[in-house]
Amino acid sequence: MALFVLGDPHLSLGASKPMDIFPGWNDYVDRLEKNWRKLITPQDTIVLAGDISWAMRLTDTRKDFAFLQQLPGQKDHHEGQPRLLVVHRQQDERLPQGRGLRYPAYPA
Numbered sequence: 542m543a544l545f546v547l548g549d550p551h552l553s554l555g556a557s558k559p560m561d562i563f564p565g566w567n568d569y570v571d572r573l574e575k576n577w578r579k580l581i582t583p584q585d586t587i588v589l590a591g592d593i594s595w596a597m598r599l600t601d602t603r604k605d606f607a608f609l610q611q612l613p614g615q616k617d618h619h620e621g622q623p624r625l626l627v628v629h630r631q632q633d634e635r636l637p638q639g640r641g642l643r644y645p646a647y648p649a
Contacts (some may be wrong), residue, residue, distance in 0.1 A: 545581060545614070548590030555604035556596040570608070577612050585614040593618070 550573060551560045560566045581587060594605040609616060 543582075543585045544588070545585060546588045546590050549592040551592055551595040552605035552608060553595040554608055556594075556598075556601040558595045558597075560595065574608075574612065577614075581612070581614045583613045583615075587614045587616050589616055589618045591619055 550569075552570065553559050554570070560569060589609065593609070594602040596602045596605065
């Protein structure tokens, strides 16, 4: 078992906000998946350190989380962008819990 941390992938599979418009980000989703499958086993833990999706609406993040969920390993999700914390806390019941992603308890 190994521990990996991934932060700021800014996935945009369900929104029209691609990262590959920036230099060095071309084919980044394909490269991420290829290297993930090469390095990570189902027994490994991956801490998703935030800014997972570049989408601004929660419904537009579904494809991003589905993409991560189909990859091997146990995922542990932590919030990015503190300004979105309140929005996500209010919509927490709609986040993909129960699909293999674990979320920390939000502060009161």
